[in-house]
Amino acid sequence: MIHRLYDRERDQKDCHRIWREVGWIDKDQGKIMDTFLAGCRVLVGDLNGRLESLAVSSPGSLRYLEQDLPFCAVCGVTTGYAGRKQGLAGRLTAELIALDAAEGALVAGLGMFEQGYYDRLGFGTGSYESWIGLDPSSLKIDIHPPAPIRLTKDDYVLVHRSRLRRLQAHGNTTLFREELTRAEMEWSKKGFGLGYMDPDGENLTHHFWCGHAEGENGPYSVSWMSYTDYFQFLELLALIRNLGDQVSLVRLNEPPAIQIQDLIRTPFRHMRKTRKSKFETSHQALAYWQIRICDLEKCMAKTFLPWGIVSFNLELKDPIEEYLEKDAPWRGIAGSYTVTLGPESRAEKGHRSGLPVLEASVGAFTRMWFGVRPASGLAVTDDLAGPEDLLKQLDEVLRLPTPSNDWEY
Numbered sequence: 112m113i114h115r116l117y118d119r120e121r122d123q124k125d126c127h128r129i130w131r132e133v134g135w136i137d138k139d140q141g142k143i144m145d146t147f148l149a150g151c152r153v154l155v156g157d158l159n160g161r162l163e164s165l166a167v168s169s170p171g172s173l174r175y176l177e178q179d180l181p182f183c184a185v186c187g188v189t190t191g192y193a194g195r196k197q198g199l200a201g202r203l204t205a206e207l208i209a210l211d212a213a214e215g216a217l218v219a220g221l222g223m224f225e226q227g228y229y230d231r232l233g234f235g236t237g238s239y240e241s242w243i244g245l246d247p248s249s250l251k252i253d254i255h256p257p258a259p260i261r262l263t264k265d266d267y268v269l270v271h272r273s274r275l276r277r278l279q280a281h282g283n284t285t286l287f288r289e290e291l292t293r294a295e296m297e298w299s300k301k302g303f304g305l306g307y308m309d310p311d312g313e314n315l316t317h318h319f320w321c322g323h324a325e326g327e328n329g330p331y332s333v334s335w336m337s338y339t340d341y342f343q344f345l346e347l348l349a350l351i352r353n354l355g356d357q358v359s360l361v362r363l364n365e366p367p368a369i370q371i372q373d374l375i376r377t378p379f380r381h382m383r384k385t386r387k388s389k390f391e392t393s394h395q396a397l398a399y400w401q402i403r404i405c406d407l408e409k410c411m412a413k414t415f416l417p418w419g420i421v422s423f424n425l426e427l428k429d430p431i432e433e434y435l436e437k438d439a440p441w442r443g444i445a446g447s448y449t450v451t452l453g454p455e456s457r458a459e460k461g462h463r464s465g466l467p468v469l470e471a472s473v474g475a476f477t478r479m480w481f482g483v484r485p486a487s488g489l490a491v492t493d494d495l496a497g498p499e500d501l502l503k504q505l506d507e508v509l510r511l512p513t514p515s516n517d518w519e520y
């Protein structure tokens with residue numbers, strides 16, 4: 112193995128240096144980085160006796176329809192200026208995933224800096240996320256919420272617990288360690304939150320955290336919203352609307368199942384009037400997260416698809432193996448399998464005679480299984496191929512809602 116585990120006493124300064132070099136922290140934000148790393152598995156890599164790379168992950172769960180799958184989030188991969196293009200980050204990330212997969216993570220995910228880099232480790236691109244920029248005073252919601260409580264960075268425990276309990280949809284990620292929520296809140300520029308406590312005063316029932324609030328009139332950016340039902344969601348939006356006397360633009364990630372445009376008065380007029388201004392109302396779509404299956408048999412065993420049944424031989428390629436040392440505790444999932452998808456799905460090693468063959472990279476197969484795009488589309492744009500009849504059957508069986516991530520990392 113090329114990695115060693117982060118040793119705070121020995122490595123802290125070098126790790127701060129690297130994150131300063133890549134622009135992730137300012138001079139005075141070392142403490143926030145320390146908080147973040149305390150919630151992560153941290154691997155570091157040396158070059159010529161000097162620490163030049165670190166890769167970090169944190170445990171969580173991934174919602175697949177009604178199932179919560181053990182998940183590892185790769186939430187930071189960095190190499191210092193003097194260590195670039197020596198293969199450090201790629202190998203360190205591969206080893207990180209191997210350790211997490213060997214301990215039970217069924218799926219790994221990450222936010223990419225660019226498309227292509229993590230494909231080499233078997234990742235496939237997720238679906239588009241929508242970022243909406245709206246004038247809060249244009250929200251038409253017939254709700255007058257009671258006065259909320261104000262949340263500050265000191266409320267990270269309450270806030271994190273509220274995030275863990277939130278209403279979830281297909282594709283949502285949840286990260287378990289509260290240090291991550293705490294660090295995100297501390298990184299905020301003039302961050303604040305608003306929300307409501309339950310009648311016992313024990314838990315936050317619903318809240319939003321605004322991680323960036325610029326000047327008097329905005330733009331503001333909502334980092335996340337947590338709620339357990341849709342009335343609470345509307346109540347939070349009404350709180351955002353109530354900022355509209357002062358704030359001209361709020362950006363937020365469109366939640367699953369909701370089309371925010373339904374709630375905006377004259378959206379096209381606003382778009383025309385604010386074009387190219389600081390307060391431009393907008394809708395941007397970007398596919399920035401990637402995932403990969405780490406254990407095919409266990410993922411298939413947790414896949415329940417009521418819409419039909421299809422069996423096939425799978426020839427799966429997994430490029431991560433090339434980045435792993437011989438003694439890695441997990442070696443990727445390349446191989447020959449027989450897969451059945453349906454109400455009771457499964458994958459077994461080996462092929463069965465008479466079944467059609469699907470050939471795929473693990474990234475493309477993960478995208479199909481997760482519902483990012485149907486098999487027929489992936490056969491056109493990604494590394495996935497099979498007989499037309501099989502692709503059609505796969506399209507019919509894998510009718511999934513569009514996955515959305517809902518937790519940035």
Ligand SMILES: CC(C)(COP(=O)(O)OP(=O)(O)OC[C@H]1O[C@@H](n2cnc3c(N)ncnc32)[C@H](O)[C@@H]1OP(=O)(O)O)[C@@H](O)C(=O)NCCC(=O)NCCS
Pocket residue numbers: 133164187188189190191194195196197198199200201202222223224225226227228229
């Ligand atoms: C991204 C980063 C971690 C890479 O670190 P590194 O140690 O230089 O990476 P590696 O040596 O493992 O890989 C570099 C290789 O990836 C290739 N690569 C880079 N971007 C790529 C892409 N989008 N698609 C395919 N290959 C890509 C490079 O061309 C290089 O290949 P080469 O060695 O054949 O020339 C480093 O540039 C960095 O810290 N960037 C700033 C922070 C950041 O954005 N981190 C990623 C967060 S998701």
